[in-house]
Amino acid sequence: MSxxxxxxxxxxxxxxxxxxxxxxxxxxxxxxxxxxxxxPDFPTPEPVQAAGQRALAEGHTRYTPAAGLPALREAIAGxxxxxxxxxxxxxxxxxxxxxxxxLLLASQLLVEGGDRVLMADPTYPCNRHFMALAGAEVDTVPxxxxxxxxxxxxTVARHWRDDxxxxxxxxxxxxxxxxxxxxxxxxxxxxxxxxxxxxxxDEIYQGLCYxxxxxxxxxxxxAAFVVNSFSKYFGMTGWRLGWLVAPEAAVEPLTRLAQxxxxxxxxxxQHAALAAFEPECRELLEARRRELALRxxxxxxxxxxxxxxxxRPPQGAFYLWLDVSRYTRDSEAFxxxxxxxxxxxxxxxxxxxxxxxxxxxxxxxTTGVERLEEAVTRLGRFLSRQEGA
Numbered sequence: 001m002s003x004x005x006x007x008x009x010x011x012x013x014x015x016x017x018x019x020x021x022x023x024x025x026x027x028x029x030x031x032x033x034x035x036x037x038x039x040p041d042f043p044t045p046e047p048v049q050a051a052g053q054r055a056l057a058e059g060h061t062r063y064t065p066a067a068g069l070p071a072l073r074e075a076i077a078g079x080x081x082x083x084x085x086x087x088x089x090x091x092x093x094x095x096x097x098x099x100x101x102x103l104l105l106a107s108q109l110l111v112e113g114g115d116r117v118l119m120a121d122p123t124y125p126c127n128r129h130f131m132a133l134a135g136a137e138v139d140t141v142p143x144x145x146x147x148x149x150x151x152x153x154x155t156v157a158r159h160w161r162d163d164x165x166x167x168x169x170x171x172x173x174x175x176x177x178x179x180x181x182x183x184x185x186x187x188x189x190x191x192x193x194x195x196x197x198x199x200x201x202d203e204i205y206q207g208l209c210y211x212x213x214x215x216x217x218x219x220x221x222x223a224a225f226v227v228n229s230f231s232k233y234f235g236m237t238g239w240r241l242g243w244l245v246a247p248e249a250a251v252e253p254l255t256r257l258a259q260x261x262x263x264x265x266x267x268x269x270q271h272a273a274l275a276a277f278e279p280e281c282r283e284l285l286e287a288r289r290r291e292l293a294l295r296x297x298x299x300x301x302x303x304x305x306x307x308x309x310x311x312r313p314p315q316g317a318f319y320l321w322l323d324v325s326r327y328t329r330d331s332e333a334f335x336x337x338x339x340x341x342x343x344x345x346x347x348x349x350x351x352x353x354x355x356x357x358x359x360x361x362x363x364x365x366t367t368g369v370e371r372l373e374e375a376v377t378r379l380g381r382f383l384s385r386q387e388g389a
Contacts, residue, residue, distance in 0.1 A: 009132035011125060015347040018335055022345040033367065033375045036335075036345040038174065039237050040318060040366040042288055047281045048236060052272030060271050066258040067251075068095025068243070069270045075277045076243055086218040092246055094254050095265045099204050099229035099242035103130045105257050106225050106244060110198050111136040115165040120151045122321070122353035122360070124174045127202060131166075139164070142355045145312050149176040149321070153187035160195050167192050169217075170202035172209065175352045175362040176321040177314025179212050182220050189221030199224040204242075205317040207233030207285070210293045212315050223247055230269075232317075233285060234276045239269040292318050295365040295372055302376030306383060318365050321349070325359040327386045335361060341385075342378035 015036050026032045043049075055061075067073065073090040080086040096102040103126065111117060113135035119127060121140035128138045141159050143149050156167050169188060171180045180188070185201075192199045201217040201224050209215075217224040226245040230236040242265075246254055258264070275281055296313070299320060303309040314320060328334040331348035338344050349360030365372060 006133050006135075010129045013125070014332060014351050018339065018345060018347065021336070022339055022343075025339065025343060030343045032339070032343045032345055033371050033378070034345050035363050035365070035367065035372075035375060036347045038232075038318070038364055038366070040235070040288070040292065041368070042235050044235050044239070045276070045281050045284050047275040047278060047284075048234070048239075048272050051275035052239070052268050055268045055271035060267055062267060064095075064264045064267050064270055066264050067255050068093070068265055069267075069274075072270050072274055073243075075274055079277055080216060080218055080245075083214065084216040084219045086216055086222075088218050088245055089248070092248060092251060094244045094246065094251070094258060095270060096242045096244060096258070097262050097265045098231065098240040099202075099227050100126065100130075101258075101262055101265065102227040102229075102242045102244035103127065103202075104261060105254050106200055106227065106246075107131050107134040107136075108257055108261075109250060109253055110134075110166050110200065110225070114163060116161055116163050117166045117168060118151070118156060118159055118164055119168040120149070120170070120173070121355055122149075122173075122175055122349065122357065123168075123170055124202070125351055127168055127170065131168075136166070140354050142353075145310075148180070148184075148312065149173060149178040150180050150184070151188065152180075152184055153191040156188055156191045160191075160197070164195070164197060166198045166200055168200045168202065170204075171215070172205040172314070172316025173202075174205065174317055175319050175347075175349070177205075177317040177319050178312065179209065179215070179315045181212060182215055185215065185217055186220040189217070189224060193223065201226050203227060204229045205232050208289055208292060208318060209316040210289075210296060211313070218245055225250070230273050230276060233289070234273070235285070235288070236269070236273065236276070239266065239272060241265055241269045241273055292365065295367075295369055296320075298369045299363065299365045299372050299376070302373060306376065306380050308383075320363045320365065321352075322361050322363060323359060324361055327383060329358050331358050331361050338379065338382050342382045344375050344378050344382075 229242040350357035
């Protein structure tokens with residue numbers, strides 16, 4: 001059968017094949033340590049669960065307005081005011097089915113066939129795919145430790161073309177965990193604005209920061225489009241809820257798109273998310289952030305003993321982007337063998353990087369310190385065998 005040629009630009013997630021293999025090994029009785037999927041082992045916070053249960057009991061199961069519950073949009077705006085010193089009109093916030101819904105709206109609004117989009121390599125692959133599905137050509141720019149694994153203003157200026165319409169940043173980024181500071185973010189925003197383009201900022205891991213204070217583009221680049229999610233910091237992965245902050249002029253077309261594409265975000269999830277901004281929940285989420293920092297440090301210490309620690313530790317998110325070129329130029333085979341020989345599941349870099357992915361892997365520190373230390377022990381055994389081969 002014949003399918004739309006647009007799908008040719010959408011690559012499968014290689015990690016999903018590895019996850020299936022890891023689950024099959026678990027089912028066969030093996031003790032698998034899961035460091036491959038971006039989902040910590042924390043449950044949804046209890047206040048959020050309770051609010052969701054109340055919403056169902058009270059019959060909150062009908063459609064909401066396409067842009068989201070007014071109370072939730074106000075709560076999100078209050079979040080920006082309290083924690084990021086950003087005045088965001090609730091009317092500029094569109095609540096979406098996950099951050100993916102926000103990316104879909106933004107891509108359909110901002111680009112079309114023949115337009116070019118600039119983003120870093122490595123990056124979360126769906127960022128590329130959404131733009132390609134909208135008909136745009138994606139120009140990926142390899143980044144590394146020298147630029148903090150981010151696009152900076154000079155790089156954006158150097159790679160901007162006459163038909164470039166959009167630059168996309170991710171801070172903290174997946175897979176590297178690195179961030180732009182306020183000055184760097186403002187400089188990119190100014191560079192894009194001077195060229196008449198749009199800036200889209202993926203802040204899905206905002207709040208999960210360890211070395212720098214959390215920052216939002218809404219504070220320093222009010223004309224930017226900002227994507228966020230309840231999945232990562234707020235621990236609501238399966239609830240499928242996110243949001244998009246947009247300039248005032250974009251709200252009407254975005255709302256029109258939302259009405260046609262998904263009608264509205266899940267109603268019980270929106271009511272549940274109101275509890276995520278309560279002080280009780282905030283205290284729990286900050287405790288989890290501190291626990292993730294401990295996990296990061298434990299993993300870094302273990303990798304340091306193996307001579308594998310990265311030069312620049314991740315500043316946010318819950319990933320390490322690791323150069324394994326000493327051992328392989330085939331990260332997919334490396335991850336497959338590590339799973340088969342030592343029952344440790346990590347992600348090949350080819351899911352994220354078009355250039356150099358075969359020399360890198362991503363490790364998610366989404367399980368406890370004891371399990372991370374055991375994973376390092378197993379990884380050490382595996383690497384010893386590679387050196388002796």
